[in-house]
Amino acid sequence: MYGGTAAAAVVPLFPFGRRLTVRRATLFLAVGGAAAHFAGLVAFAATYDMLPLEGLAPTLTSLAFMVALLGVGALLLTGEPSMMLVTLPMVAVPLVIALVAGLDVGAAVTSERGAWFVLHAGASLLGLALLGVAFVAAALYLGQHRALKQRHFGVVFRFFPPLEQLDRLNFHALVVGFPVLTVGIALAAAFADRSRGGFDVTAFHLGWGLFAWLVLGGAAVGRALGWIRGRLAAYVSVSGFLVIATLFVVLRAVIGSARFL
C-alpha cells in the first residue's frame, strides 16, 4: 500500500491525472498502509509478547510507522500528495532494512524494562520521526524555492506546497520534536541514574543519541528564537537529518549489533 501511495503521489506530476481522485487515492492508500503497518506491529507485539521497541528490526519498523503517521498528518494538513514523495522513502528504507535484518527478537535485549522504557523509546522515536518530517518539509521547501527563484514554472512549482506552508511545517516539526526527544533522553537518564547499572548504555547508544539531540536542539532553538528561517532553516534541517542518518548507518555497520542502539 505504501508502494501504491508513492505511485498515486507521482501521478499529479503528470498532466493526465485527475486531481481529486489522486488526492483521495493517495490519502486512502497512505491511511491504509499505515493501518496495515499498525496491524503488523500489533501482531508482532502479540506474537513476541513485547512492544516493537527493542531490537534493530522492530524499532526501525516502529520508527517507520511514526514517520508514515506524521506523513499522513502532513498530507491532511497541506492536501498535497507531493508530501508523500519524500515521506515514503523515509518509511521504505527502515522497513526494507528491518525486513532484511529479520524481525526475530532472539538476539535483542529483553531485560525487564517497564513503563519507563516504553516512554523513553516511544518519545525518542517520535522525536526522531518529527526530525524526519522536518527533513521532508525542508527538502520540498528547497525544491519549491529553487523553482521560484529560477523561474521554472513546471511540475515542482505547480505541485509542491507553498514555501511558507512548508516553512511552518518544518518549524513545528522541529519545535515539537526537540522537547519530545529531550523527554525521551531525560527518561533514560533518570532511569539509568536510579537503577544503577540496569540501563545498558553503549558508547554508540549514548553518543549517537546525544548527537541527534544536539543537532535537533540546535535547529529547534535556532528556529524558535528566529535566528534561522526559510532557506537556511531548510538547509540546516536537511543536512542535520542526513548527518544523523548517515552516522547511524555507518556506526551500525561498524558495530554490527542486533540492537537499534
Place this chain on the structure above:
Amino acid sequence: MSITVVGINHRTAPVELRERLAWTDAEVPSVVGDVLREGGGGAVLLSTCNRVEFYLADATGASLRAIWDRASQRLGAPAEAHAYVKQDREAVRHLFRVAAGLDSLVLGESQIQGQVRRALELSRPHSGTVLDRLFQVALRAGGRVRSETTLGTGAASVPSASVDLARKIFGNLNGRRALVLGSGEIAELAMQCLAAEGVTSAMVAHRHLDHAAEVARRLGGRAVTFEDAWPLFGEVDIVVCSTAAPHAVVTRDKVGDVIERRAGRPLCILDIAVPRDVEPKVGGLEAVFLYDIDDLQGVVEASLSTRGQVVPGAEQIVAEEVGAYWEWYRGRRMVDAIRALRDRMERVRASEVEEIMRRMPHLDPTDRERIERLTRALMNKFLHGPTEKLRHAAGNGRETEIAEAARYLFALDAPPEGEAGHSDGDPGTTSDEQGGL
C-alpha cells in the same frame, strides 16, 4: 421530444458579428419568451461575449424560424451561415463541454460556469423541466471537471499569474500586506486583484497622490509617497510595480538594506511595468522573489500548455455526465408517453361513462358507482401490458422509436376535444353495447 441547440461562437463567427448578436441580461427573458410562444417545451438563452446559444426542448419549426429571424435581423444578414445546430445527445454534450470550459476561447476558463448559471436563472420562467435539469447537470459536470482535473488550475492571464505566484510563496494571501508602486490603470487593477484575495495594499504615487488616495480608500488601502515607500519594503509581503518611469526606480541601493533586515521573510516583487521598474540585482537578495512581465507570461503559457494535456480526462467526465443525463432523459420521455397514454384513455373512459349516465338516468348511485369502478378496472387491465412494455423499453435503447410509435398508435399528440363525439359514431367503442346494460 428533443433537445436542440442553435448558436454561434468564437469559432464560427468573428467578434464583429458576435457583439451584434449578443443579448443583454435584460433582454434575455423576453427573447426566450418570444421564441417559446412559437412552440416548444422550454428554452434557455446563453449569451456571452464568445457565444450566443439557444437551447430548446421539443423545438418546433416555428420556434426555430423565430430564432433565425431574430438573429438575422440583428446581424443584418442570414444568421444560418455562421450558426451550428446540434440535437439530442450531441446538444447535451455540447452544453456540458461549454460549462466545463472545454469549448472556451481560453481553454478551461472558469467564468463560463457563472455565465451558464446566469443563463439558466435569466431564462428560468421558460426553461422547463428538461432544460432545467440539463443546465443543472451541466453545471455539475463543469464543477467536476474543475475539481477532479487540473484543467482549471494555473493562471490563464497576467493578473491571475501574479496571484498564483504570490500564493506559491505565501499560501493563503488573506491578511498579507502589499505595496503597489504606480497609480495608473494597471496598478489599480493589480490592487483590485490583491484586495479580492484579502490583501491590504498601500498605493504609492509620485505625482497623482490625490487619485492614489481615492483608489486606495475605495479598495481599503492607503496612499503614500515614494519617499515614504522605501521603508515599507521591510514590512510588506508583496510589491507590485507598475509606474511609467523610463528607468528602474527600485534599486538595490534604495531597498537592499531594508530587505536584508527582513531576516529571511520572503518578499514577492511583481514588476509588470515596461520598461522594468526594478533593478534585476534586487532579485539576487536572499528571500526576494522577483518576476517581470515575461516571467508572468511564462507562467500563463506553462499553465495553458498543461491544460491542453488534461483534456482527455475532462472529456471523460463530460461523457460520464452526458450518459447520466441521457439515461434520465430517456426515462423521462417514456414516462411522458405513459402519462399521456393514461391521460388520453382516462379522458375517453370518463366521457363514455358520462354518456352512459346521461342515457340511463334511472340508474341509482350504487349502480353508477359500479359502472365507474368497472370501467376504471377495465382500463387499468387494458393498459397494464402496454405500460409495462413502455417502462421496459426505457432501458433497451429503443425508447425513442417505441415512444414515438406509442404516440402515433394511440394518437397521444392529437387534441383532446371531440373524444366523446367520436366515440358515438365509432364502431370500435363500446358505448352502444354498454347502452344495453
